[in-house]
Amino acid sequence: MVRMGLKTYLMLEPGFDVIAEASNGLEVIERLREIAAEGSEMPDLILMDLMMPEMNGTEATRLVLSEFPAVRVVMLTSFLEDRLVMEAIEAGAVSYVLKTVTAEELIYALKGAFRGMPVMTGDVSQALTRGIRQRTVQSDSSPLTEREKEVLLLIAEGMGNKEIGEELHISIKTVKTHVSNLLMKCELEDRTQLAIFAHRQGMVRL
Amino acid sequence: MVRMGLKTYLMLEPGFDVIAEASNGLEVIERLREIAAEGSEMPDLILMDLMMPEMNGTEATRLVLSEFPAVRVVMLTSFLEDRLVMEAIEAGAVSYVLKTVTAEELIYALKGAFRGMPVMTGDVSQALTRGIRQRTVQSDSSPLTEREKEVLLLIAEGMGNKEIGEELHISIKTVKTHVSNLLMKCELEDRTQLAIFAHRQGMVRL
DNA sequence: GAACGCCTCGGTCTTAAGACCGAGAGAAGG
DNA sequence: CCTTCTCTCGGTCTTAAGACCGAGGCGTTC
Numbered sequence: 001m002v003r004m005g006l007k008t009y010l011m012l013e014p015g016f017d018v019i020a021e022a023s024n025g026l027e028v029i030e031r032l033r034e035i036a037a038e039g040s041e042m043p044d045l046i047l048m049d050l051m052m053p054e055m056n057g058t059e060a061t062r063l064v065l066s067e068f069p070a071v072r073v074v075m076l077t078s079f080l081e082d083r084l085v086m087e088a089i090e091a092g093a094v095s096y097v098l099k100t101v102t103a104e105e106l107i108y109a110l111k112g113a114f115r116g117m118p119v120m121t122g123d124v125s126q127a128l129t130r131g132i133r134q135r136t137v138q139s140d141s142s143p144l145t146e147r148e149k150e151v152l153l154l155i156a157e158g159m160g161n162k163e164i165g166e167e168l169h170i171s172i173k174t175v176k177t178h179v180s181n182l183l184m185k186c187e188l189e190d191r192t193q194l195a196i197f198a199h200r201q202g203m204v205r206l
Numbered sequence: 207m208v209r210m211g212l213k214t215y216l217m218l219e220p221g222f223d224v225i226a227e228a229s230n231g232l233e234v235i236e237r238l239r240e241i242a243a244e245g246s247e248m249p250d251l252i253l254m255d256l257m258m259p260e261m262n263g264t265e266a267t268r269l270v271l272s273e274f275p276a277v278r279v280v281m282l283t284s285f286l287e288d289r290l291v292m293e294a295i296e297a298g299a300v301s302y303v304l305k306t307v308t309a310e311e312l313i314y315a316l317k318g319a320f321r322g323m324p325v326m327t328g329d330v331s332q333a334l335t336r337g338i339r340q341r342t343v344q345s346d347s348s349p350l351t352e353r354e355k356e357v358l359l360l361i362a363e364g365m366g367n368k369e370i371g372e373e374l375h376i377s378i379k380t381v382k383t384h385v386s387n388l389l390m391k392c393e394l395e396d397r398t399q400l401a402i403f404a405h406r407q408g409m410v411r412l
Numbered sequence: 413g414a415a416c417g418c419c420t421c422g423g424t425c426t427t428a429a430g431a432c433c434g435a436g437a438g439a440a441g442g
Numbered sequence: 443c444c445t446t447c448t449c450t451c452g453g454t455c456t457t458a459a460g461a462c463c464g465a466g467g468c469g470t471t472c
Contacts, residue, residue, distance in 0.1 A: 004309040005211025078284030099284060103210040158399035173451050192398040193364035199405045379421050
């Protein structure tokens with residue numbers, strides 16, 4: 001729905017032309033290869049939605065840029081999660097734009113992206129700086145291991161140490177060790193803050 | 207941006223006509239009064255965004271329906287929070303549609319809404335049933351008091367009982383009492399689950 | 413005045429949480 | 443072979459959390 005509306009709107013905007021569209025990340029790659037194969041003009045910009053079936057926008061961006069480094073990818077999405085913003089930029093997106101922007105702001109951001117200039121609203125830049133800050137504190141004390149992520153997820157579900165131990169088939173002592181390591185690595189004080197942390201990061205969905 | 211695109215798209219759809227638009231809840235009321243004053247034909251449907259400056263979609267819906275009961279309001283938004291869905295339906299919205307729907311699904315939902323038939327995708331109906339379930343368990347044990355909501359918010363920020371007591375200028379004992387009451391009313395087991403609960407409900411933003 | 417709900421606070425008690433200590437097994441890499 | 447990392451587990455200890463008991467002040471309502 002958003003894509004259809006966006007397309008019809010952009011077509012009316014002078015200087016813009018919509019030459020292709022896709023409903024998920026895999027289709028994006030396919031379209032680009034088709035266009036490249038038939039020798040047509042490649043798109044200057046790709047407006048990428050973050051949440052897509054099959055392949056999400058971040059993975060798609062990474063793939064697209066590895067194969068077609070010349071295109072500019074603008075991430076367009078509804079969600080403002082620190083981790084998501086981080087990953088999108090890391091994957092190579094020029095800008096990260098929320099769907100709540102006005103038409104004028106979008107046009108401005110697209111024109112900026114065409115020149116390779118990131119244009120970010122205040123919300124996004126805040127999320128980005130928060131993400132970077134958390135990233136650096138994480139890299140200070142090494143990233144989380146797989147097991148620790150599992151434990152963190154279960155904490156974020158509201159489970160106690162005993163339940164987590166039963167769920168993962170390990171003793172309570174081991175769970176406590178993981179929790180202590182998580183608290184140290186994330187620089188937090190208790191499991192409640194860990195649960196909040198996980199939710200803010202967008203690690204938990206429903 | 208979304209509104210512009212949506213407008214241009216719906217104008218092209220046979221059977222649909224966009225007769226007005228507004229950028230926030232207050233403007234919606236103004237437009238409707240203008241239309242009513244000049245004796246023009248009233249809109250059949252209102253596509254309402256949930257997150258708007260000045261006045262949000264839920265309040266606007268309540269106001270619109272109290273003044274113009276004949277119109278059908280369709281809530282169109284990016285956020286899927288149990289509480290938000292609940293409140294929107296409670297305010298009188300016929301349908302609650304996510305912006306991730308396809309153009310076809312939107313048209314289908316709008317045609318349904320025109321006849322007063324709610325059309326909901328699986329995600330939304332799940333959120334709604336969860337919201338209703340939580341609402342009923344809350345009404346069983348009375349709703350939360352203002353003070354309890356304050357404490358819950360601080361718990362959801364990751365604070366300990368001692369910090370909360372200092373923040374609210376009350377003793378730790380009192381905080382514990384509130385926490386115990388919160389756990390009983392929400393039917394949860396510890397403060398971590400309370401924090402998760404608050405976040406899922408959409409009580410905490412950033 | 414009596415009843416009720418809300419906020420406040422106290423004591424006691426049990427238990428989960430977390431810190432700090434050490435340590436063995438196994439896999440990966442120099 | 444040795445080191446390093448990860449996962450595992452044990453003991454001890456301190457403290458925060460939460461349950462359960464009671465209770466006084468305060469405002470509203472009947």
